[in-house]
Amino acid sequence: MLGMIIGVAAVVLMLSIGQGAQATVNQAIASMGSNLFIVLPGATSSGAMRQTSGSVQTLTLGDAQAVAGLPSIKAVAPIITGTAQLNFGANNWSTVVTGVTTDYFRVRNWSTEDGEVFTDTDFRSAARVVVLGQVTAKNLFGDEDPTGKTIRIKKSPFIVTGVLAAKGQSLDGRDQDDSVFIPLTTGQRQIFGSQFPGTIRFMMVQGKSPEVMEEAESEINQLLRQRHRLAEGVDSDFTVRNMAALAAVATGAAKVMSLMLGAIASVSLLVGGIGIMNIMLVSVTERTREIGIRMAIGANRRAILTQFLLEALVICILGGLAGVALGIGGAWAVSRAADMVVVITLGMVGLAFFFASAVGIFFGFYPAKKAASLRPVEALRYE
Amino acid sequence: MMSVQSELSAEPLIRVDRLCKTYSLESGVNGTVNSQVLYDVSLSINRGEFVAIMGHSGSGKSTLMNLLGCLDTPTSGHYWLAGRDVASLSEEELASVRNHNLGFVFQGFNLLKRMTALDNVATPLLYAGVSRTESRQRAQELLQQTGLGKFSEYQPNQLSGGQQQRVAISRALVNNPQLILADEPTGNLDTQTSGEIMGVFERLNREKGITIVLVTHEDDIAAYASRLVRLKDGRVIHDSKVDS
Structure with missing residues (x-):
């Protein structure tokens, strides 16, 4: 018994x-978004030295826009990232600042809990607007409503347009809610000051459906090799990762x-x-x-x-x-x-x-x- | 149902012909040791008889009872119960014969411990496929008849020896058997209770015509019977009517 x-x-x-x-x-996989590729720059060899992906900045905003034009691709989200100090009143918090296009939120299937994400107009005009992740919002504002308030990122003032819904941990264990998002253009020009203007850190590419993922991967490879003028037999200066396989x-x-x-x-x-x-x-x-x-x-x-x-x-x-x-x-x-x-x-x-x-x-x-x-x-x- | 009632009444209820029983004992050193308990026992008992089988311990009387009760099979010889050759019956049919045609009463009562008197009496009916309510009703009637009506919800260990034996007799009677086999039914009882129990058997024999075969080694118990069979060393040495 x-x-x-x-x-x-x-x-x-x-x-x-x-x-x-x-x-x-x-849940972690679902929070990542479906049918995703991540395209990273790098994996180049200069001389005999193979370097880690992301060590050079070979991807540009133009690449991202070109990939978005492919038939099997639904959306592309070019991304730049950096760490910065944030201030609101007496509170300050250091976190990852991510420069994105409005497509990012669609690709990640990430909506706001309060307020709105920034608009395409904000993107084109490189406006100083910011969307906060849950954890960051809590750390800067406590119980206060952040929407419409102004915070400082690296001392520049940004208007908070909204707070994102909670998303939890990513597959690699990072807290995805401890982050803020600003328009990519604003990030390039005002926060991160890139060595090569117009380059991006990496991009997220969303395929149209699970069936076209393989086709999409080869299309991305082909297009980017063409745009980067890589001759036959030369290693690619970028890496395409199929997140579905990882999932x-x-x-x-x-x-x-x-x-x-x-x-x-x-x-x-x-x-x-x-x-x-x-x-x-x-x-x-x-x-x-x-x-x-x-x-x-x-x-x-x-x-x-x-x-x-x-x-x-x-x-x-x-x-x-x-x-x-x-x-x-x-x-x-x-x-x-x-x-x-x-x-x-x-x-x-x-x-x-x-x-x-x-x-x-x-x-x-x-x-x-x-x-x-x-x-x-x-x-x-x-x- | 067995159609034993429809057999010719000229046929004796029990007829055994040259019955032998040998037990084989496994012994580590000597291999198997055979010991014969019954030698060519022939016997015939008619309907309505009240037979006492007597003998010293080891005379084979209990073995004979087990054979008559279809609890054991003979080594050789034949046994016809109401005209049917028991050796030809399957395991399943033997169980059915024990259920419908026979009633057992044992020295140690052999009631089921965790059950009430009523359930003990009703159990054979359940094995016969009678519904629960009907079984309990019939069991209650029988307990009433043996004077135990108000003890029906008692468990065996709450009853006296005489009461337990009455429950056992009720159980033996519940399926209306033609034959009751009683193996030293008064062995565990005092003289007065023994007399009462024997009175019950006597009444069953006289009033209902139930055939009773009783094993005992006490003369005054055997005196209730109308016929006496003596066994010695596995053989019948005496068989006679008794004047009552």
Whole structure:
């Protein structure tokens, strides 16, 4: 009974943790945006030295606009980034300042919680406007409403047009809400002062659908090689990363973890089942005389078999119920104590329960069979 | 249902012919040791008889009872119960015979411990496929008849020996058997209670015509019977009517 409770509880708990991990990963992937490529400059070799991507600035705003014109591409978000000190009144906060176009918010599928994002007009006129991430807004303003207020970025005043909705952690573990966004043009001209005007840090490219991703990748490669005048056989001075592939890897890893936890829990369920078989075997021996009496008053083998199978099943179902309760309680405790996302689905509970019953029948069968095959005289004579 | 009632009444209820029983004991050193308990027992018991089987311990009387009760199978010989050759019956049919045609009463009562008196009496009916309500109703009637009506919800360990044996007799009677096999039914009871229990058997035999086969080693218990069979070392040494 206890074995069964622990077994079922372990299955429910492990599955819920596994599912929770999967849900966390899925959420991170969804928050990134769908059908995404990231195009990074670099991966060049100057002489024999291969340099890391991003070490040179070979991508321009023009490249981004050209990529946006490709048939399989839905939107392109060129991006520049830098770190800057922010001030509002007496508060100050250092964070990542990202220069983007209005397309960025569409590509990331990121809306505002309060106010609006800046407009195309702001972009063209390089206006001093800023959209705040949740964490930054909290750090600068506390409970105050930031929209319409003026903050200083590297001492220049910017008007806050809105605050973005919370997005949580990215796949690499950064807090995406600790950031501010300004028009790309403003960033280039007034904040980051680039060595080569018109270059961008990287760009996010969104394909039209999951099916055209491969096609889109080759189109981007072809177009950019053409624009960068790279001869046949020369390495590209940029890198195209398919985020969908990355997402698939992350999802796969979470799935494997979920499966592994499930497998471990199943072993404990199996051990619980063997425990039940032992209990039932002892019970058959203890009740040999009872079996003899039942046979003497007319129970046939099937009746004895059914009785003991039912008993095993009842133990398993009761144990299963208690185990499900314990497992849900445990999952709740884990989510409170370790601040983890746990997901409990009805299917999962059903699965654990189903296995508990299956284990009951499977391991109950041998003792029941043993009871039913006793010879009436011997069972009656048993002391 | 077995159609035993429809058999010719000329046919004896029990007919055993040269019944032998040998137990094989597994012994570590000597391999199997055979010990013969019954030698060519032939016996015939008619409907309505009240037979006492006597003998010292080891005389084979309990073995004979187990064979008559279809709890065990003979090594050789034949046993016809109401005209049917028991050896030809399957495991399933034997269970059915025990359920419908026989009633057992044991020395140690052999009631099911965790059940009430009522459920104990009703259990054979449940195995016979009778509905729960009907079984309980019939069980209650029988308990009433044996004077235990108000003890129906008691568990066996809350009842006295005599009361437990009455519950056991009610259980034996619940399926209206033609034959009751009683293996030292008074062995665990004091003299007065023994007398009461024997009175119950006597009434069942006289008033309902139920055949009773009783094993005992007490002469005054055997005196209730109308026929006495003595066993010694696995053989019938005496078989006669008794004047009552």
